[in-house]
Amino acid sequence: MILDGKALAERIKTALTEETAEFTAESGVTPCLATVLVGEDPASAVYVRSKRRSCAKIGFESRHHHLPAETSQADLVQLVEDLNSDASVHGILVQLPLPSQMDSDAVIDAIALHKDVDGFHPRSVGHLALKKEGFVSCTPAGIMRLLEESGIDPSGKRAVVVGRSAIVGLPAALLLTHANATVTVCHSRTAREDLQAAVEGADIVVAAVGRPHFLPGAWIKPGAVVIDVGINRIPDPDRPRGRLVGDVEFETAQERAGWITPVPGGVGPMTIAMLMSNTLLAAKRAVR
Numbered sequence: 001m002i003l004d005g006k007a008l009a010e011r012i013k014t015a016l017t018e019e020t021a022e023f024t025a026e027s028g029v030t031p032c033l034a035t036v037l038v039g040e041d042p043a044s045a046v047y048v049r050s051k052r053r054s055c056a057k058i059g060f061e062s063r064h065h066h067l068p069a070e071t072s073q074a075d076l077v078q079l080v081e082d083l084n085s086d087a088s089v090h091g092i093l094v095q096l097p098l099p100s101q102m103d104s105d106a107v108i109d110a111i112a113l114h115k116d117v118d119g120f121h122p123r124s125v126g127h128l129a130l131k132k133e134g135f136v137s138c139t140p141a142g143i144m145r146l147l148e149e150s151g152i153d154p155s156g157k158r159a160v161v162v163g164r165s166a167i168v169g170l171p172a173a174l175l176l177t178h179a180n181a182t183v184t185v186c187h188s189r190t191a192r193e194d195l196q197a198a199v200e201g202a203d204i205v206v207a208a209v210g211r212p213h214f215l216p217g218a219w220i221k222p223g224a225v226v227i228d229v230g231i232n233r234i235p236d237p238d239r240p241r242g243r244l245v246g247d248v249e250f251e252t253a254q255e256r257a258g259w260i261t262p263v264p265g266g267v268g269p270m271t272i273a274m275l276m277s278n279t280l281l282a283a284k285r286a287v288r
């Protein structure tokens with residue numbers, strides 16, 4: 001069965017629209033997401049546009065700051081600090097990657113914890129690890145919501161997370177651990193045969209590597225749940241801009257999997273829905 005992230009994300013956004021209308025009517029506050037884009041990376045511009053479109057649809061305000069690529073780190077940090085102290089802004093999103101002269105960690109560190117709706121701040125990740133209140137990084141939160149809404153309980157299951165990045169793999173492994181799965185994390189130093197054995201034994205496979213068709217479909221255990229986070233553009237003779245594929249060999253994996261996310265239309269839309277959900281939560285926490 002297909003885990004249809006696109007349809008679920010639409011349902012979540014519809015529910016958020018109603019919840020936002022109620023919240024704004026009661027509190028007089030309109031949730032506001034500040035988006036910051038530095039430079040002209042076309043993919044980043046597309047992501048920011050799509051996040052702002054979701055804000056408008058749900059009834060949030062979005063305030064966009066587009067800075068030139070040559071902006072200094074000090075100026076960017078200053079903007080973040082200004083947004084931190086602006087009470088009408090509830091969430092701050094600095095679109096990554098930043099231009100190479102900037103230290104992304106230092107910029108993310110500057111975001112006030114209660115406005116860190118992306119959940120990238122090291123303290124947000126720490127809170128997640130310790131199950132304390134905070135913002136959960138949107139892609140891993142989207143993965144868990146997809147499982148939950150599909151009636152898939154990770155408790156007691158064997159899960160493998162391929163990839164250990166701070167924004168996807170690591171928090172996904174933490175969330176699955178909190179959900180009582182037995183979790184194996186694989187990465188670039190994992191021996192290929194160990195990776196294969198871990199995937200073949202897994203009831204839940206989360207692939208977050210960033211390499212097209214990296215996991216052979218033949219490795220998937222019959223009936224397993226496959227969550228493909230990867231977004232990779234590959235050449236396609238029929239499409240001038242190529243096409244998007246995941247990290248898993250979809251055609252063969254879908255023959256074996258019980259559930260599988262498509263790429264596109266799986267985890268990607270859920271990421272934006274969770275960003276919207278975090279922004280409303282930030283606004284609610286600001287007025288409580």
Ligand code: NDP
Pocket residue numbers: 139162163164165166167168169186187188189190208209210211229230231232267268269271
């Ligand atoms: P990173 O490049 O930060 O991390 C990739 C991870 O894959 C690293 O942990 C790396 O290991 C691991 N890896 C690399 N090569 C291998 C290998 N040969 N075997 C096993 N593991 C390997 O990527 P992200 O986590 O940011 O993103 C992963 C993918 O997910 C990308 O395609 C990205 O576009 C996509 N993505 C999708 C989102 C969505 O909304 N759907 C959101 C965010 C990302 P090591 O740590 O050892 O280097």
